[in-house]
Amino acid sequence: MTGAWDSIKLLGAVSDGGETFFLPCAENFNSDTTIRLLDALQTEFGEKICVVLDNASYFTANAVQEFVEDTSIELCYLPRGSPELNPAEECWRQLDQELGNRLFETLDDLRDAALSALNRIKVPDVFTYLCP
Numbered sequence: 021m022t023g024a025w026d027s028i029k030l031l032g033a034v035s036d037g038g039e040t041f042f043l044p045c046a047e048n049f050n051s052d053t054t055i056r057l058l059d060a061l062q063t064e065f066g067e068k069i070c071v072v073l074d075n076a077s078y079f080t081a082n083a084v085q086e087f088v089e090d091t092s093i094e095l096c097y098l099p100r101g102s103p104e105l106n107p108a109e110e111c112w113r114q115l116d117q118e119l120g121n122r123l124f125e126t127l128d129d130l131r132d133a134a135l136s137a138l139n140r141i142k143v144p145d146v147f148t149y150l151c152p
Contacts, residue, residue: 026127028134031057034107035065038143042135051081058084058093070094074106110144 029045031053041064043057061069073079075097088095098105118137124130 028127028131030134032108032111032138033057033061033071034111034143034146036146038145039065040111040138040141040143041065042138044131049076049078051078051083054078054081054084055087058087058091062091062093068092070096072096072098072106074098074102075100107144107146111138111141114141 029047029049031043031045031049033041035041041061043060045053045056047053058071061071069092071093073095078084079095080097084095115134115137118140119130119133122133124133
């Protein structure tokens with residue numbers, strides 16, 4: 021027994037128009053995952069986007085900065101230690117509220133329940149977080 025847990029990893033985004041976008045990830049978050057997220061966000065929302073991120077190392081990595089240099093993506097970073105300014109955190113809170121304290125027999129059952137629950141999340145208004 022290694023003590024390792026199987027898990028589901030998701031990165032999420034909330035647009036200023038109230039749309040959500042969730043990217044399932046097979047691996048742990050790293051700069052490659054962030055680049056994949058940014059590419060997917062451009063595909064979903066258009067070439068010119070401004071993305072507000074927290075200061076996680078996988079968001080601030082040099083590889084991410086280099087990738088963005090050749091795109092019309094603008095990155096803005098929230099102050100460190102300020103999850104209350106991040107509207108995606110509200111989505112995660114709602115997801116935790118819906119799925120918390122439930123037993124799932126398999127990881128596939130959990131994945132199905134999580135993806136279904138994401139469709140029911142009440143999307144927060146981005147501007148109330150960024151312009152209080």
